[in-house]
Amino acid sequence: MLSFENTKCECGHQNPVGTVLCESxxxxxxxxxxxxxxxxxxxxxxxxxxxxxxxxxxxDRVWNFFSSVKIAVRIIIITLLAAIVGTIFTQENxxxxxxxxxxxxxxxxxxxxxxxxxxxxxxxxxWWFIGxxxxxxxxxxxxxxxxxxxxxxxxxxxxxxxxxQFINRQKTVYSAELKNDPEAWIGQMEEQLKRxxxxxxxxxxxxxxxxxxxxRWGPYINHIGLIVFLLAVLLRTIPSWSMDNYVSVPEGExxxxxxxxxxxxxxxxxxxxxxxxxxxxxxxxxxxxxxxETKAVLYTCSENCDDPLLEPKLEEVKQxxxxxxxxxxxxxLKVYQFGYDDTPKLKAVKPVLIDKETxxxxxxxxxxxxxxELNYKLGPYxxxxxxxxxxxxxxxxxxxxTQSREPNAPAFIFLLKxxxxxxxxxxxxxxxxxxxxxxxxxxxxxxxxxxxxxxxxPKMEDVTFAAVVSTLxxxxxxxxxxxxxxxxxxMFGLLLGSYWQHRRIWLRVDNGRVSLxxxxxxxxxxxxxxxxxxxHKTGIDVEPKSLDNGGNKS
Amino acid sequence: xxxxxIRQMGKNRxxxxxxxxxxxxxxxxxxxxxxxxxxxxxxxxxxxxPPDFALLSSDGQPHRLADYEGKALVINFWGTFCPPCVVxxxxxxRQYEKWQGQGKPFEIIGINLSEDDLTVSxxxxxxxxxxxxxxxxxxxxxTLYGVRSYPTTFxxxxxxxxxxxxxxxxxxxxxxxxxxxxxxx
Numbered sequence: 001m002l003s004f005e006n007t008k009c010e011c012g013h014q015n016p017v018g019t020v021l022c023e024s025x026x027x028x029x030x031x032x033x034x035x036x037x038x039x040x041x042x043x044x045x046x047x048x049x050x051x052x053x054x055x056x057x058x059x060d061r062v063w064n065f066f067s068s069v070k071i072a073v074r075i076i077i078i079t080l081l082a083a084i085v086g087t088i089f090t091q092e093n094x095x096x097x098x099x100x101x102x103x104x105x106x107x108x109x110x111x112x113x114x115x116x117x118x119x120x121x122x123x124x125x126x127w128w129f130i131g132x133x134x135x136x137x138x139x140x141x142x143x144x145x146x147x148x149x150x151x152x153x154x155x156x157x158x159x160x161x162x163x164x165q166f167i168n169r170q171k172t173v174y175s176a177e178l179k180n181d182p183e184a185w186i187g188q189m190e191e192q193l194k195r196x197x198x199x200x201x202x203x204x205x206x207x208x209x210x211x212x213x214x215x216r217w218g219p220y221i222n223h224i225g226l227i228v229f230l231l232a233v234l235l236r237t238i239p240s241w242s243m244d245n246y247v248s249v250p251e252g253e254x255x256x257x258x259x260x261x262x263x264x265x266x267x268x269x270x271x272x273x274x275x276x277x278x279x280x281x282x283x284x285x286x287x288x289x290x291x292x293e294t295k296a297v298l299y300t301c302s303e304n305c306d307d308p309l310l311e312p313k314l315e316e317v318k319q320x321x322x323x324x325x326x327x328x329x330x331x332x333l334k335v336y337q338f339g340y341d342d343t344p345k346l347k348a349v350k351p352v353l354i355d356k357e358t359x360x361x362x363x364x365x366x367x368x369x370x371x372x373e374l375n376y377k378l379g380p381y382x383x384x385x386x387x388x389x390x391x392x393x394x395x396x397x398x399x400x401x402t403q404s405r406e407p408n409a410p411a412f413i414f415l416l417k418x419x420x421x422x423x424x425x426x427x428x429x430x431x432x433x434x435x436x437x438x439x440x441x442x443x444x445x446x447x448x449x450x451x452x453x454x455x456x457x458p459k460m461e462d463v464t465f466a467a468v469v470s471t472l473x474x475x476x477x478x479x480x481x482x483x484x485x486x487x488x489x490x491m492f493g494l495l496l497g498s499y500w501q502h503r504r505i506w507l508r509v510d511n512g513r514v515s516l517x518x519x520x521x522x523x524x525x526x527x528x529x530x531x532x533x534x535x536h537k538t539g540i541d542v543e544p545k546s547l548d549n550g551g552n553k554s
Numbered sequence: 555x556x557x558x559x560i561r562q563m564g565k566n567r568x569x570x571x572x573x574x575x576x577x578x579x580x581x582x583x584x585x586x587x588x589x590x591x592x593x594x595x596x597x598x599x600x601x602x603x604p605p606d607f608a609l610l611s612s613d614g615q616p617h618r619l620a621d622y623e624g625k626a627l628v629i630n631f632w633g634t635f636c637p638p639c640v641v642x643x644x645x646x647x648r649q650y651e652k653w654q655g656q657g658k659p660f661e662i663i664g665i666n667l668s669e670d671d672l673t674v675s676x677x678x679x680x681x682x683x684x685x686x687x688x689x690x691x692x693x694x695x696x697t698l699y700g701v702r703s704y705p706t707t708f709x710x711x712x713x714x715x716x717x718x719x720x721x722x723x724x725x726x727x728x729x730x731x732x733x734x735x736x737x738x739x
Contacts, residue, residue, distance in 0.1 A: 063571055127589040134582035237588050371670040402635045
């Protein structure tokens with residue numbers, strides 16, 4: 001009994017703490033509201049928010065924090081700002097493989113460095129961003145609950161006869177002496193209002209007409225939709241509910257989709273570029289893909305799926321031509337075209353051995369870049385492959401080596417044996433690519449033997465390039481239907497709340513004088529027009545504008 | 555009677571408040587905790603068991619991770635195209651000889667990064683490597699282990715959990731310290 005706020009109205013109704021307008025008769029209770037003569041604050045019909053208490057506990061304090069719309073708006077603004085910041089640079093999850101620790105600094109300088117250091121390169125998965133979303137979700141539930149329940153109660157048991165102050169301080173008001181019989185006039189009003197699809201309740205010489213109350217539930221339905229949406233997003237963190245992977249599949253090959261039982265084959269990959277005349281001036285001369293397509297086959301594996309020693313047992317389940325925005329789709333698994341790599345990479349050559357002295361050629365022989373044969377027989381001569389390099393380089397110590405595992409600059413060291421050559425053979429170094437041959441001076445390395453013999457590819461047809469690699473993005477998102485349901489509910493609530501207006505008209509006749517007040521949650525202009533039209537039908541002519549009690553924003 | 559009603563309502567209200575706040579705490583805690591502690595890349599981390607594999611060695615024998623159960627194990631991803639890999643390889647060979655010589659339950663696996671037979675066998679001969687060299691064709695195990703730069707070395711305790719993951723070339727001291735720790739665990 002530290003402080004006792006008298007919340008009892010003069011009509012005898014006991015109101016909860018925080019009530020603005022008496023729940024029963026509508027008389028303004030709050031001191032500032034009672035003293036003013038401006039139109040009433042009609043938000044939530046003047047009822048108290050559910051959780052307001054005179055001496056709150058810790059739970060009440062937490063609850064009240066989330067129950068505040070002011071706080072909710074702040075949380076939403078902070079979240080929006082964070083979401084904006086997250087779009088400044090590409091997020092980490094957009095890369096297939098890279099090193100974030102160096103990427104941001106190298107590409108964007110010190111801003112990038114700090115962007116990475118502050119964790120903004122992973123904004124949407126960061127604990128604090130998810131924390132903000134959780135807070136928004138909590139606030140949605142608590143704000144709605146604290147308002148919708150009292151509002152529901154207030155609207156479902158409305159007093160028909162309202163306090164004169166309540167009626168006269170609405171935004172749309174009318175007051176005048178009645179010329180004819182009050183009972184008869186109210187009867188007329190009732191009929192006219194019903195024609196306008198109002199639900200009319202009468203209590204002697206008092207009347208309450210109401211329509212489209214359901215639109216008041218729109219915002220809360222919208223909130224339920226948002227909560228379903230947020231919960232669905234949360235579902236995505238369950239491991240098997242979502243997947244976002246990339247596979248690179250060379251044409252003609254079957255590759256396992258990581259961590260699944262699916263295998264995918266790239267039967268054929270096609271890329272079409274725009275012709276120069278189809279491109280705008282500034283893009284002429286550049287390669288712009290017009291269409292890229294992977295003819296794909298999806299398999300499921302029943303046995304030996306992860307064992308590289310055994311052949312997996314595959315069963316074809318689906319064929320589809322994957323185009324951008326036309327993914328292959330199978331039981332929740334979606335495979336999108338993501339990219340391709342068609343830079344020519346040497347796969348195999350068919351060179352011949354030429355004896356420059358006699359002009360005789362021997363061969364050709366098949367030399368593959370990856371896992372080549374080690375011995376070749378060419379007429380009376382033999383070639384024994386001793387060493388090979390995929391990407392030849394002379395390292396800092398002056399030793400030959402390879403700088404990658406891709407056949408960018410392949411080099412082979414053979415041991416050439418045959419008649420009139422030394423017993424142990426002569427080493428011969430061979431660069432299949434003409435520019436490497438010049439760059440690393442093949443002739444100088446080979447010396448005398450290079451003057452007599454030459455290994456070379458006679459014509460372009462004897463060169464094979466590796467197949468084009470198509471990169472596919474594999475996604476599973478089982479939460480998607482729930483996300484759509486949430487979005488649907490939310491949209492439905494939005495429509496209810498914005499296309500209909502809750503309109504109420506109160507009137508009472510005291511000693512031959514009628515007092516009418518009308519309230520709507522939006523479009524006061526329409527409300528006044530409707531009241532004027534109804535009055536007109538009962539023989540009272542007023543300008544809609546004259547009903548305006550001021551304080552209008554709509 | 556009216557007072558009783560309000561008190562009754564108050565009790566229910568408190569119950570609902572507690573249920574909702576607990577729900578938020580649970581769901582929110584799960585969501586935030588997930589973001590805090592679990593990166594969903596699914597790659598192996600310290601304290602976890604490394605992903606299983608089955609690979610062929612250079613001599614064509616199948617090797618599975620399970621074959622090394624109960625031993626202190628070092629898995630080294632290497633390639634001839636990576637200079638620090640080449641530098642650290644002799645150190646691994648020395649370590650292997652040292653601990654094997656003492657009869658410790660210790661193994662080293664060198665997983666080659668998808669190079670071809672000739673390249674690998676030349677390298678093995680050149681450095682006289684006697685520990686198991688396995689062939690990861692098509693980068694499969696490399697991807698599974700989340701190896702992004704080379705060399706990367708995993709130190710696995712006899713109980714089958716990862717003690718340490720080292721990215722980059724290692725000196726003899728780096729290796730020795732970790733192997734000692736492995737053997738003590």
